[in-house]
Amino acid sequence: MSDAALPEARPDLDAAADEVERLIARIVQLRDEYYENNASTVSDEDYDAMVRRLEQLEEQHPELRTQDSPTQTVGGRAETTMFAPVEHAERMLSLDNVFSREELAAWAARVERDAGRAHVRYLTELKIDGLAINLRYERGRLITAATRGDGVVGEDVTQNVLSMGTIPAQLTGNGHPDLVEIRGEIFFPVAAFDDLNARQAAAGERVFANPRNAASGSLRQKEEGKSPERLALMQERLRLLRMLVHGIGAWPVRAIERETPVTAQSEVYELLSEWGLPTSSHYRVFESIDEVAEYIRRYGENRGGVEHQIDGVVVKVDDLDLHLELGATSRAPRWAIAYKYPPEEVHTKLENIVVSVGRTGRATPFAVMTPALVAGSTVRQATLHNQQVVKQKGVLIGDTVVLRKAGDVIPEVLGPVVELRDGTEREFVMPTDCPECGTPLAPAKEDDIDLRCPNARSCPAQVRGRVEHIGSRGALDIEALGEVGAAALTQPYLPEEAPLETEAGLFELTLDDLLPIRVRVHDPETGMPRVVDGETKLVAPYQKKNGEPTKGATELLANLEKAKTQLLWRILVALSIRHVGPVAARALAAHFGSLHAIRAAGRDELASVPGVGPIIADALLDWFVVDWHQEILDRWAAAGVQFETPGHPGPGAAQVEGGILSGITVVPTGALEGFSREGAVEAILAAGGKAGNSVSKKTDFVAAGPGAGSKLTKAEELGVPILDADGFRRLLEEGPDAVR
DNA sequence: CACCCTCGAGTTCA
DNA sequence: CTCGAGGGTG
Numbered sequence: 001m002s003d004a005a006l007p008e009a010r011p012d013l014d015a016a017a018d019e020v021e022r023l024i025a026r027i028v029q030l031r032d033e034y035y036e037n038n039a040s041t042v043s044d045e046d047y048d049a050m051v052r053r054l055e056q057l058e059e060q061h062p063e064l065r066t067q068d069s070p071t072q073t074v075g076g077r078a079e080t081t082m083f084a085p086v087e088h089a090e091r092m093l094s095l096d097n098v099f100s101r102e103e104l105a106a107w108a109a110r111v112e113r114d115a116g117r118a119h120v121r122y123l124t125e126l127k128i129d130g131l132a133i134n135l136r137y138e139r140g141r142l143i144t145a146a147t148r149g150d151g152v153v154g155e156d157v158t159q160n161v162l163s164m165g166t167i168p169a170q171l172t173g174n175g176h177p178d179l180v181e182i183r184g185e186i187f188f189p190v191a192a193f194d195d196l197n198a199r200q201a202a203a204g205e206r207v208f209a210n211p212r213n214a215a216s217g218s219l220r221q222k223e224e225g226k227s228p229e230r231l232a233l234m235q236e237r238l239r240l241l242r243m244l245v246h247g248i249g250a251w252p253v254r255a256i257e258r259e260t261p262v263t264a265q266s267e268v269y270e271l272l273s274e275w276g277l278p279t280s281s282h283y284r285v286f287e288s289i290d291e292v293a294e295y296i297r298r299y300g301e302n303r304g305g306v307e308h309q310i311d312g313v314v315v316k317v318d319d320l321d322l323h324l325e326l327g328a329t330s331r332a333p334r335w336a337i338a339y340k341y342p343p344e345e346v347h348t349k350l351e352n353i354v355v356s357v358g359r360t361g362r363a364t365p366f367a368v369m370t371p372a373l374v375a376g377s378t379v380r381q382a383t384l385h386n387q388q389v390v391k392q393k394g395v396l397i398g399d400t401v402v403l404r405k406a407g408d409v410i411p412e413v414l415g416p417v418v419e420l421r422d423g424t425e426r427e428f429v430m431p432t433d434c435p436e437c438g439t440p441l442a443p444a445k446e447d448d449i450d451l452r453c454p455n456a457r458s459c460p461a462q463v464r465g466r467v468e469h470i471g472s473r474g475a476l477d478i479e480a481l482g483e484v485g486a487a488a489l490t491q492p493y494l495p496e497e498a499p500l501e502t503e504a505g506l507f508e509l510t511l512d513d514l515l516p517i518r519v520r521v522h523d524p525e526t527g528m529p530r531v532v533d534g535e536t537k538l539v540a541p542y543q544k545k546n547g548e549p550t551k552g553a554t555e556l557l558a559n560l561e562k563a564k565t566q567l568l569w570r571i572l573v574a575l576s577i578r579h580v581g582p583v584a585a586r587a588l589a590a591h592f593g594s595l596h597a598i599r600a601a602g603r604d605e606l607a608s609v610p611g612v613g614p615i616i617a618d619a620l621l622d623w624f625v626v627d628w629h630q631e632i633l634d635r636w637a638a639a640g641v642q643f644e645t646p647g648h649p650g651p652g653a654a655q656v657e658g659g660i661l662s663g664i665t666v667v668p669t670g671a672l673e674g675f676s677r678e679g680a681v682e683a684i685l686a687a688g689g690k691a692g693n694s695v696s697k698k699t700d701f702v703a704a705g706p707g708a709g710s711k712l713t714k715a716e717e718l719g720v721p722i723l724d725a726d727g728f729r730r731l732l733e734e735g736p737d738a739v740r
Numbered sequence: 741c742a743c744c745c746t747c748g749a750g751t752t753c754a
Numbered sequence: 755c756t757c758g759a760g761g762g763t764g
C-alpha cells in the first residue's frame with residue numbers, strides 16, 4: 001500500500017504556510033487602510049516587496065494559493081476593476097486546507113467534538129481547480145453572476161456566464177425563494193485545453209499556461225472593440241466553459257428545510273439539479289472519516305479521468321443542522337475542509353547543473369534542485385540528458401523551474417519561469433574534462449551529441465558503474481552487489497583498500513579482500529560525507545565490530561559463486577559491450593552458443609544475426625581486441641565463469657523455430673498476477689514469442705495487470721487486444737487463437 | 741533514403 | 755519516461 005498521496009510531515013510547507021498567512025493578513029490590512037484613507041503607513045516599495053514575496057511563495061507552493069489571496073484578487077492599490085463590482089448577499093468564504101491524513105483526522109475530531117456527536121456523516125466531492133462564481137437568483141431568475149473577488153465584492157460577469165449556454169437564466173420547477181445565491185466553480189475542460197491554445201496561437205491571441213488561466217481569461221473577456229472574428233473566437237471560448245455548482249450561499253439553510261424536505265448536503269445537490277443547475281456526479285457520502293481518508297488515498301493514486309483539473313477533495317459534513325451548529329470563522333466554514341493533493345507540477349529553484357559519468361563514459365548533465373514535493377514524493381534531481389537539451393529547455397542555473405513527474409514517476413524539468421529571473425542566473429557550460437578523472441571528454445563519433453570520457457579502464461565512475469551493472473537484475477543479478485557494494489569494492493576510503501582495479505578481479509574476491517574495506521558515511525539529506533569533529537565518519541561494511549564478516553560479505557561471495565553459471569546472454573550483458581543489451585545478447589547467445597564462437601565469428605556472420613547489424617558487429621569486434629577486455633575474459637574464465645550454453649549445437653545451427661507464440665509480439669505491463677516482470681518476459685520467450693517494451697501497431701497483444709499506465713492507453717488507441725493475467729496465461733498455453 | 745520500431749542508457753524515490 | 759541511435763523495411 002502506498003501512502004504517497006498522504007505525506008506525513010512537511011515542515012517546509014508548514015513554515016511557508018505560516019508566512020503566507022502573515023503576509024496575506026498584512027497586505028489586506030494595508031490595502032484596506034489605503035482604500036479607506038487613501039494613505040498608507042508603508043512605502044509602495046515595501047508593499048510591492050510583500051506582494052512579490054507572497055507571489056514567490058505561492059509559485060513554490062501552489063497548494064497554498066487561495067482564491068482570495070491578494071495576488072489573485074485584482075492587483076495592487078491603483079488597479080481599477082474592469083467589470084462592475086457586485087456585492088455578494090452573503091460573504092463568499094474560502095476553505096481551510098489540510099495536507100495529510102493526520103490533519104484530516106484532527107479536523108474531523110474537532111468537528112465531532114464541537115457537534116457533540118460520535119457519529120458524523122461526511123460528503124466528499126472533487127475540488128475543481130477553476131474559478132469560484134456566485135449566481136444570484138431572485139424568484140428563479142438569474143440576476144447576476146459574479147466572481148469571488150475579495151469574498152465580499154466580486155466582478156459582474158453575468159453576460160459572459162449566460163453566453164456559456166449551460167447556466168439557466170431561469171430555474172426550472174417552481175416555488176423558488178425570493179433570493180438565493182448558488183455557489184459553484186467555472187472551469188475549462190482539460191480535454192479542450194490543448195486545442196484552445198492551438199487556436200489561440202493561430203489567431204495571434206495569448207496562449208494560456210493552464211486550464212485555470214484559460215477559464216479566468218475566457219470569463220474576463222469584453223465584447224467592446226472586438227473585430228467580428230475575435231468576437232466569434234470569444235463566444236466559442238465561452239461556450240467551452242463548464243460550471244459545476246456545489247453549494248448555497250444566502251438564504252439560510254433553515255429556510256430550505258422549511259420549504260423543502262432537505263436536511264443534508266447531498267440532498268441540496270439533488271435540489272439544485274432539479275432546478276436545472278449542473279451538479280457533479282462525483283460526490284460520495286461516507287459514514288466515518290476513516291472511510292473518507294481511504295477514499296482520498298485511493299482517488300489520489302489515480303486522479304484524472306474527470307473533465308476538469310482537480311487539486312484535491314472537499315470534505316463536508318453532510319448534515320445541514322450541523323452546518324448551523326458549527327458555523328464559520330471569518331474566513332471559512334468549520335463544517336468543510338479541502339484536502340489538497342501534492343501538486344503534479346511545482347516550481348523550485350535550479351541550484352546547479354552537475355555532470356555525472358555513467359558506466360559507458362557518457363557525461364550526462366543533471367539538475368540539482370531545492371527539494372520539492374511533487375506528485376507525492378520529494379525530488380531533488382532530474383536528468384537533463386545532454387547539453388543540447390539543457391539549451392533547448394532554456395534553463396539557467398539559479399532559475400526557478402517547473403518540475404513534474406513524467407508518467408508520475410520520472411522527474412522532469414519542463415523549463416524556466418522566466419518572469420522570476422533577477423539577473424543573477426548563469427548559463428550552464430558543459431565541462432571539457434571528465435568530472436571524475438579529468439580526461440578530456442570527446443564524442444565517440446563525429447557529430448555525436450553525447451560526450452564521453454574515453455578513459456574506460458581507469459575512470460572511477462566507469463569502473464564503479466560497470467561493476468554495479470554486472471550485479472544488476474538485467475545482467476548477473478548478484479544480490480549484495482548494488483550501488484553501495486560497487487562503490488565499496490572500487491572506491492573505498494583508502495584507495496589501497498580497493499580490491500578491484502577493474503571488474504577483471506571480481507570473481508577472485510575473498511573474505512580477506514573484503515574485511516578491511518572502509519567507506520565514508522554519507523548524509524542521506526545532503527548526500528555529502530558526514531564529518532564529526534573534523535573527522536570523516538567511516539564504516540566497514542563487511543566486518544562486524546567483533547571482527548566477524550557481516551552477512552553482506554558472506555552473501556556477496558556466495559552470490560558471486562552462483563553468478564558464474566548464469567546464462568550466456570547474461571554474461572554477455574555483464575561485459576558492458578557497447579550496444580549489447582539483453583535483446584542483442586539473447587540473439588547472439590542463441591545463435592552462437594558460446595563466447596568462443598562469437599569471438600571467432602567475422603563481421604558478416606555477426607551482422608547476419610537478426611537484430612544485430614554492422615554497428616553492433618563492429619562494437620563486438622572492437623571490444624575483443626582491447627587487451628584489458630581480454631584480461632577480464634581470462635581471469636573470469638580462470639575463476640570458473642561459464643562462457644557457453646551447455647548442449648548448444650554450435651554456431652549457426654538451425655534455430656528451433658516454432659512454439660505456440662511464434663511470430664507473435666506481446667507487451668507485458670503492470671502487475672500481472674502470478675508473474676514477475678522478468679517472469680512474464682521469460683514466459684513469452686519460452687513460448688517462442690517476442691516480448692516488446694513499447695506498444696505499436698506491430699504489437700499483437702498487451703498483457704496488462706493493475707497499475708498499467710501509458711502502454712495500456714496506447715493499446716486502446718491502436719486497438720491492440722488487451723489481456724488480463726488469466727488471458728495471458730491462456731495465450732501462453734493455448735496460443736493466440738484461443739484469446740482472439 | 742526516409743521512415744517506424746526497438747534497443748540501450750541514464751535516471752528517481754521509497 | 756525520454757532521448758539518441760541502430761536495425762530493418764518499403
